[in-house]
Amino acid sequence: MGFFLHTPFPQWEVFRLIPWANLMLQGILECDVIGFNAKRYCLNFMDCCRESLGCKIDVDSGTVIHVGRTIKVVHNPIGVSNRDLENLARESPDLELSKNLVILGVDRLDYIRGVPYKLNAFERFLEMYPEFLEKVVLLQILIPSRTSQAIYQELKKTIDKLVGRINGKFGTHDWVPIQYIYKFILPKELAGYYRDSHVYFFTPLSDGMNLRGKEYVASQIKSSPGVLIMSQFSGAEEEMKEALFCNPHDITETAETLKRGLTMSEDERVLRMNNLRRRGKKYDIQYWKENFMKAMNNKQFKWNQMEQLIQFLFAKRTLVYYSYCEFEKKDKLALVLDYEGTMVPILENGEVEKLPAKTKQLIEKLSSYKDVHLTIISEGDIENLKKLIGCDNIIYAGHNGLQINIPNGTKFTHIELTNLHKKISSLAVSLKKNTSTSKATIINKGCYLIFNYQNIPEELQEYTVQVAGGIIKKNKFEVTPGPKCLYARLRLGWSKGRAVIFILTQIFGYDWDDNVKVIYAGNDQNDEEVFRVNYC
Template sequence: MIVISNRLPFVIQKDDKGSTIRKHSAGGLVTAVAPVVVEHNGKWVGWPGPDYDFGAPLPESSPDDTTPTAGLKSSNVIPVPLSPNLYQSYYNGCCNETFWPLFHSMPDRAVFSADYWEAYVEANLLFAKNTIKGLDDMCTDDEPTLVWIHDYHLMLAAHAIREYAAKKQYKIKLGFFLHIPFPSWDLFRLFPWADEILQGMLACDLVGMHIHDYCINFIDCCNRRLGTRVDSKDMLVEHGGRYVRVAPLPIGIPFSRFVSLAKEAKRTIPEDKKVVLGVDRLDYTKGLPQRLKAFELLLVKHPEYIEKIELLQIAVPSRTDVKEYMELKEQMDQLVGCINGRFSTATWSPIRYIYGTIGQQELAGFYRDAAICFVTPLRDGMNLVAKEFVACQINSPPGVLIVSPFAGAGQNMLEALLCNPYELTETMDTLHRALTMPEDERTLRMNYLRKREQNQDVNFWMKSFLKAIGRLSEEGSPVVLPNSIRPLSLEDFDEYFAVFRNSTFNQKLALLLDYDGTLAPLAPHPDLAIIPPQTKELLQRLANMPDVYIAVISGRGVNNVKEMVGVDNITYAGSHGLEIIHPDGSKFHYPMPPEYEQKANELLKELQDQVCKEGAWVESKGVYMTFHYRNVPLDAQPDLVSKAKDLIEKHGFVASHAHAAVEGKPPINWNKGRASIYILRTAFGLDWSERVTIIYAGDDTTDEDAIQALKGMALTFRITQNDISVKTAADRRLTSTHCVVTLLRWVERYFAQLPINKQASGSQAPSTPANAKD
């Protein structure tokens, strides 16, 4: 196992003598995962803190260390070097100023900065590169290595790790767990680099989140942003030729440890005093001002509580150098002062406010002796304070837990009292109900809560994750993730098209299709990319339907693509639309500046002389050319690709990446997008957008021009093969040419039902039955 987290499970510090020491980090993650890493001789990757001097040896744990990380040897720790400037932009910038507020449903507080994003990308690559060092040491046998990535700081790392492992032929399983909420589509779409985040997470085999709602949000974003096929029932996302499992795995706490702490803690709250306890980081997501105002309203509406209860609010300092947090502290100080000034008597103040850190032993005593635990965040991934309070409720009668429904705990801890922290009257009424709750109800609710948290503690969470990713099961046999994708069916396209235009189609359909990688599977050489006979026959049947119009738009020369397809009564466009042959034989040639023909000849010669080596070659298509490097060894590819790109741009051509190729084209304002619109206008007239339904399918970056041009006017498909890094504006992704065949069969089935097509085909039923699978 290799565990990756933003921070190591301990902090490197200097003691009074200047020696480097390890200080244990508290938290459920460390408590649960560190012993497993130690037991299996795994590794932990993370940032060691600002006091560590890179190059110096890591300190070992002290002899008297009894923490979960005591057995974690320095040789099993991989520190990630982050410069102060990089850490500032990556962690304090992108993580805390962008992802934290956005994922907590507070987009008005989010800062969207390209500099922050670049730092985040750079930091994630550094984490990935250092993880690769661990893989080099550990991937030595047939047993796959589990790489477990944690939280929103590292949502891109899995992508780079998977690519490296594939090149090295390492067997790995990648897991990711998000410790904060995942936002809904309407919020997540605000992030300018949303595609990259989703694809980074989908590089994993398992994505774990606290609750079902977060999982559904993630799956919905994958479907709507990336156009991936999803299975919301089984919580699977198809991506890169794999299924990615998304699972709700609510984190627990070390229950027995908190029980022991509660038994040993000294009493700090008198038995005759009722204390309402709040324990939070001083963060704007925790709803602290709202909590104070609700408590003030309680004293106004129920003056009988004056001198009878006390709100003990512990606020742990957080990000004290950030303006928003300084303003929050000032607001809290003012509210506490105002409320205490309004209601205090000579012997009593309603609020006891502690701004500082409390040790776990003392905190356990507060948990144990409090009458109520007041957990009312505006948004929270889980909130372990609620669980810690329950674990420490060893007295009889027990206290009462109040939880916000906007915390993950609010959906799992069903016996707690729920209140909406945005509505002060409701919060006040819930607090009043808790203070007056009969002992038998308090006992019943707490018994159920304690039983659940004891059974579903942090070790249960750890085992649940390992079981979900296929490392163990209750029966002892491994749980296997689906390793084959369910074939795309006609019913899937029923669902796709049901959303498109509310299931209504115009009487006429225009099918615009790429050739290589769309109609014909990709091949090492263009001459080997042959359209399957059944696909050719299907296209011919569609071309014979009066209501179906077909155009094949390819980067090949127009005569070559016509020869390769060989279907009558359709339009052929070659050289990305520079040359077009209509069904009636008429032709169109885009006017090309004469100088580019000479430049193309010069470029072709230089490419052949300088970069056509190691299996690389150049395909000439007039003023277009393609440098192919599919057969070049992996280690030689970057240098040759860079040189080819430089040569193409030196001659004034535009270089663009394709499948294992770099295309060079003249800098003209004509591409597959412009060509598609020209073809549609020629075929259907100026009002074509109102008279025809359009479907476009392509697999290349050049097809993206057409997808962008037809956005909103067509249903667009991008065939992504197994490339998990493709960014597309298409409505849907398809994984192979087989999926395109299924799409064409769906079109045949649909349009064969129309009266004019029935007449044209002799009223014969379509060759593919409605329930056929591809």
């Protein structure tokens, strides 16, 4: 499983301010490969893992060790579709831009894009270099975003005021220094703006990548190309070294950089842009995808015959809940399988299909491995489960873990199981007596009850559900709606999760987590109880 973050990942001193920082890291670290646009984001992430969770990290190999797993952290800058952008630039008609030198800015309305900083720097540029008055135009395209939110509305007002003030300060009757467009721009039209502008100018205060600069480079198909000026805080800064860089917080330095870009010789522009275009074509969006998938495929899982059997066993099953931990030869494996719905499909009437002979043979094969400990959990009675499977040297759990038999002789039966049977039988009688219909189906599963009303006439179903739900609650059972049915369960302070922990502890001892890898496979919400226990 891979995860790629397109936005910046902050330094530890910033990240630690988030109240749920540890939970975020633990969630991300469930993935096997984690990618970022910039090397500094990789370093920030690994540093946060070490400081927040105590993970062992290796910067050279780009790895984080967390709960016995090795996670790969990769620097993989995202690219653009160069061929598509070049074609758009060729197809775009002449947009008749200003005859002056055109500085292009294309930004989404967002406070991290630094548009007010850009406008202030342009104002400083006109003040410092009056020789450019009436010879240069800033074409600022602002793309609407989150317009219903107050902070974005205020940002829009700030930008509007700055544009108005600068145009009023420097503009003449036939020259407006800032041409301001606030609307969505079609890709073909945007490619024309990229192609014909002399300078592309973007000043984000913090950005994961900012693909606009790469789009500009891909669109520079003319023999006399433009100049790319970008903030040093953009994620693209690490790879687009031929661009001119500025610090948007330093408006004087930014103004000087603008002047350098506008006065750069053609030879230098061609050299810089050719290098940028060559790199952009090589590291395009296709390369980004293939490189990330390569990192995924290179993740060193040690497959062996046992694991191939597991794959085959579930080749035609959808495992809704599945946790896989890297398995090495020195480790023991606890394989825990839910029976109904995972190993065998559940039929419409609530019954299950017969266990296929081939699956039965695979179970026997898996159970023969010395370091593999197989557990099968059923919602039915444990003795019936044993007859269905017919294998002596595996662990059986009946009634969703209320009964457990381990080959070493350990047997467990929950103290309330007998009372539970009586209460469910009593509830079944009460439902049959008081729902006053013979078309409802009541299925006693031993550890819970199903009230199926799919055969009841449509006009009576809502009333029947209300009555049945009231009876179930009156008997102190929990009601859970299902497809045309109600599930009635009695909470005993015991769950599949606790049953699995009990089994692991009985077999491997209380330190089982140090040398045992666990795979649990299930198919419904009831199996989530296992995943709430932090062992997978």
